[in-house]
Amino acid sequence: MVEPVSRVKNSKGRAQTTYDTETRAILRGVIASADPKAVARYSQTGHPCTHQIVQRGGEAAKPGDRLVHGHAHYYILGVDNVAAMGVATIYYAEERLDLDDGSEL
Numbered sequence: 550m551v552e553p554v555s556r557v558k559n560s561k562g563r564a565q566t567t568y569d570t571e572t573r574a575i576l577r578g579v580i581a582s583a584d585p586k587a588v589a590r591y592s593q594t595g596h597p598c599t600h601q602i603v604q605r606g607g608e609a610a611k612p613g614d615r616l617v618h619g620h621a622h623y624y625i626l627g628v629d630n631v632a633a634m635g636v637a638t639i640y641y642a643e644e645r646l647d648l649d650d651g652s653e654l
Contacts, residue, residue: 551576554613568615576616578604580623583641591627591641598626600642607635616642 552568559565583591583598591598600623602616608628610616616623623642631637 550574550617551610552615552617553610554615566613573617574609576602576604576609578602578640580618587641593626596624596626596643598641599644602640602642604638604640605636606638608638610640615645616640 550573552570552573554566554568556564556566580600580602583601587601588598602623608630610625610628612625612627614625616625622645623640624645625640625642627641629639629641631639
């Protein structure tokens, strides 16, 4: 399931990242470990690219969103719309093991 990201300010005026767990969308795809080229291209400081997810059709998630599959959480680092025709989409993600309750990143 895709949980869209939203960035809001808390009561102290600091930026806070939360995920919308009410309006989840279903994403059907295939997940695999990221290849070395994807790791080099999409890894960010503190957020290494660990997985690639291939979905049939146009993009259903954007960078910053979170994918949830059972107890696994994946933070979307990048999106590649293959051939820019909406035939297939590749998501580059980091598996997060520290997100047990699904509330914040």
